[in-house]
Amino acid sequence: MKYVTIKDIAKELNVAVSTVSRAFNDKYDIKPETRDRILKKATEMGYRPNPIARKLVQQRSFNIGIIIPEFENSFFPQVIMGAQEVLYQHNYQVLIMQSNESVDLEIQNAKTLVDNMVDGLIISLSGVGNNLSYYKELTEKKMPLVFFNRVPENIETSKVVFDDYKWALFATEHLIHQGFEDILFISGPDELILSKNRRRGYDDAHKKHRIPTGEKMTCGFSMQDGAQIAENLISKNNIPRAILAANDACAIGMIRVFKDSGFKIPEDIAIVGFSETKMAAHISPTLTSVEQPTYEIGKAAAQLLLEQLQNKGIHIPQTVVLNGRLNVRESSVVLG
């Protein structure tokens, strides 16, 4: 690839490169006529500024990095769409990397993005074996950082989270109200705060209604993970009356296995999912699920990052807690 450069234009027009540069960043003194002359020539020659060179001298890139654990569930893609919307408005480009639920790859991705001089980072942590020291280092070096959804506990920076406690409590209460007492609780990996918060919600719902809690398990976020747990339960003949699942994918995986084994949902086993996917309304039975405002999460994260970018130096860590909704559908309601 041959690129047209600022030098080519300067030579063509017999001006200094600095003059051409000024023509593109009006802020400096330049006569309108020469500016127009340069701009005209530039488009004529098909010139496009080289962001690489600019990054090098300005030590900033107008790029934002986003790191997510996976994008097979539609949750993260939707968050990204939200973030992109506000970042684009502020002329930032977005670089996406996915860590495939691997901490090593996640850190490697973060380093790559930092090496490439992103101006800030939006991150959702991978589930297992967190190693936060690199992120701590980054915050110490004043790199703008925002975590969302899967956030670390002891890093002083802005975060966007869902009120997992409240909605796990609410979902559990919903199941209790339906008359179920033996409720299996399934959450994501223990390291994630969101798992802890949901567990508290689950426990408190039981306390509030003065009934003993059911079994508690952890699980990954894929359909396979859910299916496997269901198979285990069946083989041990340990069938709960109701289940609060880690997410919709997990719930859907379980439902398939249970149905294949002849169980009726919700008549035999009621089930509630988490972080609503588009599928919830389309499977059979339709799935009751806690809906998270994915798009808003992305927008909020982007806005928090922009704040840090603008108030360089002084950064007051903020935690934005977003609200959700329980979409009650067939999978948790026994009629009559």
Next chain:
Amino acid sequence: MKYVTIKDIAKELNVAVSTVSRAFNDKYDIKPETRDRILKKATEMGYRPNPIARKLVQQRSFNIGIIIPEFENSFFPQVIMGAQEVLYQHNYQVLIMQSNESVDLEIQNAKTLVDNMVDGLIISLSGVGNNLSYYKELTEKKMPLVFFNRVPENIETSKVVFDDYKWALFATEHLIHQGFEDILFISGPDELILSKNRRRGYDDAHKKHRIPTGEKMTCGFSMQDGAQIAENLISKNNIPRAILAANDACAIGMIRVFKDSGFKIPEDIAIVGFSETKMAAHISPTLTSVEQPTYEIGKAAAQLLLEQLQNKGIHIPQTVVLNGRLNVRESSVVLG
């Protein structure tokens, strides 16, 4: 952010920057002892090479750009995973951008990636209103380019496609074998070659069995698009006996609407999806679908790109056609 540079190391060790540089790229002459001395100091100081500076001087980045239209269906994410796997093995980093089905955004993304000196581009076109002139320009400038899934007709470069003709024919025949004659054909936007190919397959299946074709329509790739078409059909009381849908999302959207209106699938309307999603086996009824080898598509695209990257200059455009499978499930089979 303060970065440790090659200069800092050079100063610290009283050597020239060129020597430090050599220490990192062994290919040059350097005494093993000084190399080790430098490498040791470098890790001590937390040095990480700055890819930006390197790009500028080498005029290459070891970055590959991937542009996809959307990532709400799991199709594209899976392709990306496949591509990443082989590119990572060859030390390329992957930058992902999504065009949101907008041609303008797609071209803008491509330009951004080119400006950022990616060494090559893997692209799946946005559906509507293609403007290929920029891509033609890129191929003329020898930028390595590979298209997949949604490919342009008259650009001379490598492509990875699915045998849409064959599998549309096969899926149509499957429906014919089940005894259905009034088969509605729904494809993606007309501009896409894959739509044309599927249409040919659909037509030829009818020719082969000497029955007249049914109605043909176009549709987007989302559940909403499918739902809307179903609503239209119902309001016009124009109900086909069977449907070959544009993709699984479209099929699932239609199924929901039909079921809500009291139609039985497949007893009243049989339906076949395309490009199998994980959901196909989990909805009710389970969905018959043409499965595409998503992961392999990504890998093939990456390999074709690597070939171009390696044989600089001479590039013989290749088109890889991948095979699929018809997963027959409940939605297209009436028992008894």
Next chain:
DNA sequence: AATATTTTCGGAAACGTTTCTGAAAACGTT
């Protein structure tokens, strides 16, 4: 011991920008 060869390194240019410094040109003021 003198010369030739190889190994190892330093210096400097280059990549494409931005931005600092200062000088020339244009204008205004007296």
Next chain:
DNA sequence: AACGTTTTCAGAAACGTTTCCGAAAATATT
């Protein structure tokens, strides 16, 4: 007409690398 201001521009340094060129040091050859 002489001076002070302002406007407009050119030149050069800088960003962090790689890489070319050539020189010094080490080694080999005669």
